[in-house]
């Protein structure tokens with residue numbers, strides 16, 4: 542039975558490596574896979590899916606915010622694999638659900654659950670709502686041996702809570718951290734500004 546999968550993990554949890562391994566296994570059996578990525582993750586070029594371990598391949602579909610994922614593109618496909626799914630729009634997740642249900646194609650989505658402010662990405666939220674199967678790809682905290690659950694953003698070694706959550710290129714670095722080290726690494730000012738932002742949003 543085909544399912545919609547959400548395999549989430551922090552940065553550095555080898556999600557893309559896992560995706561590439563699944564694609565390799567299907568293709569070794571002579572089965573057809575479709576690799577899909579969002580249009581604005583341009584760290585490695587528009588069409589490439591690249592893991593930090595260095596493996597890479599071309600995506601078959603690059604989906605921009607306004608694109609529609611049509612179910613008819615999945616005729617004869619044995620498995621669809623989605624990289625960086627957190628950058629997809631919620632309606633894309635509904636469209637992937639249709640691919641599973643109408644074409645009986647398993648769709649395996651890899652991505653972050655939450656951004657560097659610990660808040661769900663809209664696409665990840667929709668996937669948590671619609672997925673048949675939710676699995677965690679685990680890795681350890683950058684600072685200790687606890688499981689990492691958050692993504693800490695740093696610019697020039699200083700932890701940050703500012704900036705857009707969809708920015709993936711630039712000078713910032715992201716590290717997997719546990720909750721204790723996430724809090725420790727952020728200075729109090731950043732934390733207070735987050736709380737103010739949250740309060741403003743609640744009052745608006």
Ligand SMILES: [Zn+2]
Nearest residue numbers: 682685719722
């Ligand atoms: Zn830690």
